[in-house]
Amino acid sequence: MEYISLFNRKLGEYGSIAAYFAIFIITVYDVAMRYFFNSPTVWGLELVITIAAMHYVLAGAYVLDEDMHVRIDVIYNLLPRKARLVMDVVAIGLSMIFLAVIFYYGGEQALPAIQNGERSGGGWNSHAPMLMKAAIPCGAALMILTCVGRLKIAIGRLSHEW
Numbered sequence: 001m002e003y004i005s006l007f008n009r010k011l012g013e014y015g016s017i018a019a020y021f022a023i024f025i026i027t028v029y030d031v032a033m034r035y036f037f038n039s040p041t042v043w044g045l046e047l048v049i050t051i052a053a054m055h056y057v058l059a060g061a062y063v064l065d066e067d068m069h070v071r072i073d074v075i076y077n078l079l080p081r082k083a084r085l086v087m088d089v090v091a092i093g094l095s096m097i098f099l100a101v102i103f104y105y106g107g108e109q110a111l112p113a114i115q116n117g118e119r120s121g122g123g124w125n126s127h128a129p130m131l132m133k134a135a136i137p138c139g140a141a142l143m144i145l146t147c148v149g150r151l152k153i154a155i156g157r158l159s160h161e162w
Contacts, residue, residue, distance in 0.1 A: 001149035005065050008146060011108040012062025019055035023048050054135040064150070065072035085158040092151045099140045099147065106136035111152040 018092040026139060030044030063069045110133040112118075 001145075001152070004061075004142070004145045008061040008065045011142075012059050012066070015055060015058060019051050022051055025073055026051075026067075037071060043126065046120060046122060046124050048130055050131055053132045054121070057132075057135045057139035058142070060100055060139050061146045066144045068136060077110055082158075082161050085154065085161055088154040089151065089158055091155055092147050094149045096151070099144045103137045103140035104145065106133070106140055110134045112139055 001026075026044055026048050030041050030048075036038040076087060079087065110130075113130040113133040117127065118133070119125045121127050
């Protein structure tokens with residue numbers, strides 16, 4: 001599980017730097033071409049959306065692994081420690097079920113898109129839809145693996161309390 005955590009961390013840190021740097025450069029270039037040279041790119045917006053969407057999906061495992069996701073825990077914090085530990089195990093289990101559904105149906109969408117080389121159909125006609133659809137089951141799989149590690153930790157904490 002340490003390798004998955006390390007992979008998630010590196011993907012989250014370096015992937016975020018690369019994604020946001022690319023988005024910044026492409027956006028500045030596209031704006032300059034549009035307003036200074038009156039010659040906008042056909043590919044700029046589509047590429048930025050693709051990079052941002054793939055980053056969003058693949059960074060989920062990093063956020064989960066680092067426990068930086070947004071949550072509303074007003075009720076959770078009022079519970080006694082043992083109840084919180086039980087809630088942790090239940091929440092991780094439910095998350096894994098949800099992510100398994102995302103993985104399955106995401107794969108059902110991604111497989112034909114990859115096999116057919118799905119394209120956007122726009123002016124640039126890129127493979128953006130195929131890449132974004134492929135990122136969904138990949139991101140879900142990374143999150144499931146992260147949940148397995150977190151579940152192991154949560155069960156260990158719970159067993160020490162009993």
